[in-house]
Amino acid sequence: MAISEFGFISSLAARFAELPDGGFDRIGDDCTTIDIGGGESLVMSTDMLVEGIHFLREASSAYEVGCKSLLVNLSDVAAMGARPVATMLSLSLPSDAVAEWAEEFMRGYYDESKRWGTALAGGDTTSSRDAITVNVVAIGRMATADIKRRSDARVGDMICVSGKLGSSAAGLRDILNGDSTTVHARLHRRGNARIEEGAWLGLRPEVHAMMDISDGIASDMRHIMERSGVGAAIAIESVPTDTDIKTAVTGGEDYELLMTVAADECERLRRDYFERFASELYVIGRIVEPTDGGIEWLDRGRRIDVDWHGFEHY
Amino acid sequence: MAISEFGFISSLAARFAELPDGGFDRIGDDCTTIDIGGGESLVMSTDMLVEGIHFLREASSAYEVGCKSLLVNLSDVAAMGARPVATMLSLSLPSDAVAEWAEEFMRGYYDESKRWGTALAGGDTTSSRDAITVNVVAIGRMATADIKRRSDARVGDMICVSGKLGSSAAGLRDILNGDSTTVHARLHRRGNARIEEGAWLGLRPEVHAMMDISDGIASDMRHIMERSGVGAAIAIESVPTDTDIKTAVTGGEDYELLMTVAADECERLRRDYFERFASELYVIGRIVEPTDGGIEWLDRGRRIDVDWHGFEHY
Numbered sequence: 001m002a003i004s005e006f007g008f009i010s011s012l013a014a015r016f017a018e019l020p021d022g023g024f025d026r027i028g029d030d031c032t033t034i035d036i037g038g039g040e041s042l043v044m045s046t047d048m049l050v051e052g053i054h055f056l057r058e059a060s061s062a063y064e065v066g067c068k069s070l071l072v073n074l075s076d077v078a079a080m081g082a083r084p085v086a087t088m089l090s091l092s093l094p095s096d097a098v099a100e101w102a103e104e105f106m107r108g109y110y111d112e113s114k115r116w117g118t119a120l121a122g123g124d125t126t127s128s129r130d131a132i133t134v135n136v137v138a139i140g141r142m143a144t145a146d147i148k149r150r151s152d153a154r155v156g157d158m159i160c161v162s163g164k165l166g167s168s169a170a171g172l173r174d175i176l177n178g179d180s181t182t183v184h185a186r187l188h189r190r191g192n193a194r195i196e197e198g199a200w201l202g203l204r205p206e207v208h209a210m211m212d213i214s215d216g217i218a219s220d221m222r223h224i225m226e227r228s229g230v231g232a233a234i235a236i237e238s239v240p241t242d243t244d245i246k247t248a249v250t251g252g253e254d255y256e257l258l259m260t261v262a263a264d265e266c267e268r269l270r271r272d273y274f275e276r277f278a279s280e281l282y283v284i285g286r287i288v289e290p291t292d293g294g295i296e297w298l299d300r301g302r303r304i305d306v307d308w309h310g311f312e313h314y
Numbered sequence: 315m316a317i318s319e320f321g322f323i324s325s326l327a328a329r330f331a332e333l334p335d336g337g338f339d340r341i342g343d344d345c346t347t348i349d350i351g352g353g354e355s356l357v358m359s360t361d362m363l364v365e366g367i368h369f370l371r372e373a374s375s376a377y378e379v380g381c382k383s384l385l386v387n388l389s390d391v392a393a394m395g396a397r398p399v400a401t402m403l404s405l406s407l408p409s410d411a412v413a414e415w416a417e418e419f420m421r422g423y424y425d426e427s428k429r430w431g432t433a434l435a436g437g438d439t440t441s442s443r444d445a446i447t448v449n450v451v452a453i454g455r456m457a458t459a460d461i462k463r464r465s466d467a468r469v470g471d472m473i474c475v476s477g478k479l480g481s482s483a484a485g486l487r488d489i490l491n492g493d494s495t496t497v498h499a500r501l502h503r504r505g506n507a508r509i510e511e512g513a514w515l516g517l518r519p520e521v522h523a524m525m526d527i528s529d530g531i532a533s534d535m536r537h538i539m540e541r542s543g544v545g546a547a548i549a550i551e552s553v554p555t556d557t558d559i560k561t562a563v564t565g566g567e568d569y570e571l572l573m574t575v576a577a578d579e580c581e582r583l584r585r586d587y588f589e590r591f592a593s594e595l596y597v598i599g600r601i602v603e604p605t606d607g608g609i610e611w612l613d614r615g616r617r618i619d620v621d622w623h624g625f626e627h628y
Contacts, residue, residue: 016434019427022399023455024435032402032436034453036350046436046451048404052443085336088346090362090449113333120330121338122346122360128445129366135404135438135449137360139348141337 028227029149030076030211031140041144044137045076051132059175060189062101065134066108068191072214073138074116075193075255079212081148081202082140084195086121087113090135092128101132116195146202148210148259153228157208157260157287160270161240162194163279165217169251170243184242192255197277201257206265213258216250217284219310220258221295228260233296234285236304250308260287342541343463344390344525345454355458358451359390365446373489374503376415379448380422382505386528387452388430389507389569393526395462395516396454398509400435401427404449406442415446430509460516462524462573467542471522471574471601474584476508477554477593479531483565484557498556506569511591515571520579527572530564531598533624534572535609542574547610548599550618564622574601 025033031043049072051057055065070087077084089109093102113120121139171188179185194212201207209224217239221232234249241248261269263286270281288296297304339347345357363386365371369379384401391398403423407416427434435453485502493499508526515521523538531553535546548563555562575583577600584595602610611618 015424016427019433020399020431022431022433022435022453024400024433032400034356034400034435036356037354038351040351042348042350042356044402044436044451046402046404046438046449048406048438048440048447048449050406050440050442050447053406053441085334086338086346086348088358088360088451090360092362092364092367092447110329113330117334117336119333119336119338121336121348122358124360124362124449126362126364127367128364128447130444131442133362133364133406133442133447133449135360135362135447137358137402137451139336 028223030079031082033080033147035144039144041142041147043077043080043082043140043142043147045073046135046137047073047076049134057101057132059180062104063108064189066105067112068189069134069136070109070112071191071193072255073136074118074195075212077138077140078193078195078198079148079210079257080140080142081146081198081207081210082142083199084116084118084138084140086119086139088121088137089123090125091123092126092133094128094130094132097132098127142202148202148207149227150209150211150224151227153209153224153230153260153287155230155287155289156263158263158266158283159221159232159234159285159287160259160261160266160281160283161213161217162197162257162281163254164240164242165213165254165256166241166243166248166251168192168253168255169216169247188253191253194255194257198257200276201259204269206262206269208260208262210257210259213254213256215252216254216310217258218249218295218308224258224260225290225295228287229290231288231291231296232285233288233298235298235300237300238282238284240280240282246308250310252310342537344393345396347394347461349458353458355456355461357391357394357396357454357456357461359387360449360451361387361390363448371415371446373494376418377422378503380419381426382503383448383450384423384426385505385507386569387450388432388509389526391452391454392507392509392512393462393524393571394454394456395460395512395521395524396456397513398430398432398452398454400433400453402435402451403437404439405437406440406447408442408444408446411446456516462516462521463541464523464525464538465541467523467538467544467574467601469544469601469603470577472577472580472597473535473546473548473599473601474573474575474580474595474597475527475531475554476511476571476595477568478556479527479553479568479570480555480557480562480565482506482567482569483530483561502567505567508569508571512571514590515573518583520576520583522574522576524571524573527568527570529566530568530624531572532563532609532622538572538574539604539609543604545602545605545610546599547602547612549612549614551614552596552598554594554596560622564624566624
């Protein structure tokens with residue numbers, strides 16, 4: 001959900017930047033933002049899920065795909081610190097998915113919409129020859145002053161994550177190994193989103209930069225570093241995970257929140273967060289002065305030489 | 315671009331209607347609207363184009379698909395009476411379309427964006443196994459009081475269209491007959507949108523209901539009739555077309571504007587429109603009291619018994 005994903009048209013992206021911006025801020029965050037006056041902004045995200053790439057019909061139920069399609073988009077809105085209010089849904093369906101598959105998909109989409117109080121504000125349906133494609137737009141509304149951007153990290157900030165990492169990637173591995181019944185596998189198929197948490201963190205000024213973890217922190221952390229012009233040091237023994245450290249930092253689709261927090265407010269924030277959500281904000285590192293060398297990975301204080309990359313889009 | 319297209323989930327659509335609306339108006343127009351305060355609204359449309367359904371790689375150039383993907387969405391915004399300000403673009407691309415096809419597509423998308431002054435505010439790119447899928451969201455901003463809805467037609471209104479009908483369908487027929495070089499074929503491949511015209515008509519209070527013609531007036535007129543609770547009488551000899559009358563009223567993808575206009579202001583509007591655009595607003599019929607029988611088709615005043623339907627989505 002960023003112009004930067006158009007790697008194959010980088011020269012054109014620069015040309016688009018010369019067009020009028022229509023009031024929209026297009027600087028590589030989870031969402032586009034538009035100031036609507038009165039101190040408020042809309043934030044908008046769009047994501048496309050394709051059969052055979054993002055899900056397999058034999059591995060994920062239609063209900064699960066319906067849940068996940070909504071959740072991954074609401075996660076982008078929450079990652080800006082906003083509360084999602086509505087979505088738009090486009091679906092292209094081959095003839096063998098028009099009836100039962102579509103009904104079950106919509107049941108999942110509806111259940112998660114109801115759970116998070118989001119309207120279905122519009123959409124499009126069409127046929128396709130072979131594969132199912134789902135496109136969701138999620139829209140949130142929030143105070144402009146509270147928008148959390150990837151560009152807001154400051155040297156000295158603590159780096160925190162909202163939950164265990166690598167679970168979704170471990171679940172995908174389970175599925176590919178033939179066991180779709182594990183807890184991780186179920187998490188991978190249904191998706192995850194820290195929606196209440198994101199809106200709550202949006203109101204805390206000590207939270208500086210924020211984004212959701214869709215490609216693994218080895219990749220996503222770099223977005224914050226690039227946009228904020230800072231470096232990052234991550235203590236691998238502090239990264240919360242149920243799986244191995246490499247999967248935890250390079251696995252995609254966790255949809256936990258990654259944020260940087262003013263150091264002297266961090267402990268109070270973590271206490272308040274735990275009191276509110278009965279769930280931990282884990283400190284995994286520090287924002288440091290920018291370096292040439294990417295993320296500094298530390299093992300109990302000692303620098304380790306690894307070449308970890310998150311999931312990368314072509 | 316309407317919930318009503320979800321024919322296969324009509325029972326679920328009713329359930330979605332019970333969820334909070336998030337401030338969005340979801341009543342079957344070309345666009346969803348959201349009141350953003352200060353007398354202003356955003357209008358938003360989304361459309362999905364699928365290879366093999368909406369375009370064929372062998373018949374349409376990537377550049378043309380790029381133009382058309384943008385235009386059909388801007389047309390929805392213009393049909394509300396709004397000026398489009400930004401779009402979001404999702405693309406899924408098989409490996410044989412990642413390079414040259416995508417570059418050419420983006421060149422078309424860029425040229426039309428530049429022409430109409432719309433920002434590219436966000437997007438998503440992903441791979442796919444076989445087919446190209448394009449999803450565009452178009453966003454406009456306008457005075458809430460000027461929004462033109464399908465539900466605003468009144469008995470006695472004149473029915474007008476902004477251009478010749480059936481050209482795109484005739485072009486598709488040419489293409490299927492092996493001749494992609496006709497004027498109609500080119501129009502079909504590139505698309506059309508009355509963008510300046512829509513925004514101008516939006517400011518005219520004598521224009522009551524408005525929508526764009528995507529499925530042919532035999533189908534689209536019914537949306538206005540249903541939403542406004544009115545009937546319609548159409549004089550087939552007045553329908554502007556370069557092709558046969560059945561193609562003109564049942565062919566899809568013309569993207570001309572269909573509107574109803576206060577009868578006593580209609581001639582002045584048409585004069586002003588011609589002065590502004592050097593193009594005609596054609597009067598094709600009248601809004602009448604609702605009947606059970608659908609559109610009344612008249613041939614030089616005499617009722618004719620035809621069973622014409624526009625392009626219908628499953």
